[in-house]
Amino acid sequence: MLHDASHYAPLAGGVILLTGFDPFGGDALNPSWLIAEALHGQHIAGHRVVAAQLPTVFGESLQQLRALAEAHRPALIVCLGQAGGRGALSLERVGININDARIPDNAGRQPVDTPVVPGGPAAYFASLPVKAMLRAVQRAGVPCEVSQTAGTFVCNHVLYGLMHMLQAQDADLPGTRGGFVHVPWLPGQGTPHLALLEMVRGIHAALWAAMLVRQDIALGAGATH
Ligand code: PCA
Numbered sequence: 001m002l003h004d005a006s007h008y009a010p011l012a013g014g015v016i017l018l019t020g021f022d023p024f025g026g027d028a029l030n031p032s033w034l035i036a037e038a039l040h041g042q043h044i045a046g047h048r049v050v051a052a053q054l055p056t057v058f059g060e061s062l063q064q065l066r067a068l069a070e071a072h073r074p075a076l077i078v079c080l081g082q083a084g085g086r087g088a089l090s091l092e093r094v095g096i097n098i099n100d101a102r103i104p105d106n107a108g109r110q111p112v113d114t115p116v117v118p119g120g121p122a123a124y125f126a127s128l129p130v131k132a133m134l135r136a137v138q139r140a141g142v143p144c145e146v147s148q149t150a151g152t153f154v155c156n157h158v159l160y161g162l163m164h165m166l167q168a169q170d171a172d173l174p175g176t177r178g179g180f181v182h183v184p185w186l187p188g189q190g191t192p193h194l195a196l197l198e199m200v201r202g203i204h205a206a207l208w209a210a211m212l213v214r215q216d217i218a219l220g221a222g223a224t225h
Contacts, residue, residue: 016047016207017074019065021081021154024056025103031186031199032080038200045211047075054079056154057107058099062161069165069173076177076210077162078128080203081155083182087192088143089202090182091130092150095159096123100152116160124163126179129209129216136209142202143194146221150180181206 018040020033033053040051052068054061069077083090097120099111130146137144150156159180165171166178181203185193194202 014047014075015072016044016049016211017052017068017072017077018049018203018207019052019054019068019077019079021054021056021061022106024106024154027082027189029186029189030056030082031183031189031196032082034186034196035183035199035203036080038196039204039207042204044204044207047211049207050074054158055106057105058101058109058111058154058157060107061154061158065158065162066165066171069171069176073173074176076207077166078178078203078207078210079155079158079162079180081158081180081182082185083151083155084185084190085192086182086184087194088145088184089137089194089199089206090145090147091128091133091206092126092147092159092180092182093130094123094125094148095150095156095163095180096152097121097160098152099157102153105154116157117164120160120164124160124167126159126163127166127177128179129213130179131219131221132213132217133206133209134221135217135219136205137202140201140205142198142205144202144206147182148223150182155180155182177210179210
């Protein structure tokens, strides 16, 4: 017998918003956007993936994300970003209320120790089943980890701002879940790296798990330091 449908994914026919960033910091490309672009138009759990590029700019990135969320009213929002130096897809657990940029963003802004949202809480957890996603990506044969920090540059800014928007009364996006995944360099950008197709396969598996799993699983994936 089929279980109560509400236990599973939200109503079919909706949208999954998947964002990537433009290149930054002197790089010629950004794998996060190439992955999002590759998955644009795919159907996952009855939902259509809509890919969009965000600028690597404090403030503007969040304004564009809000406009996209209001236009598409997605069931799920997953933002992707490049994390050079990491060797696995990194499912971010938490965004913190701080901007502290070691390099200028693509508009030349370099905020130091400013809040993402003045007066906002210190942090928000992503509302994604990160452990179930971890298991799904690993079963697809793609290196994956849960990360306890998204840094303090534009990616953390977007993760915190996204979760603030989803919590806020004014956003009117009831039931929308959201979070962030950092991805390694592509071959040619530096080491460690992952092939584009491998990363696309991993994010595809992660999106399926995010759509289908309502209650996250208990799976040890913490860090000792
Ligand atoms: N990575 C940067 C910003 C844009 C991107 O792809 C970050 O990790 O903050």
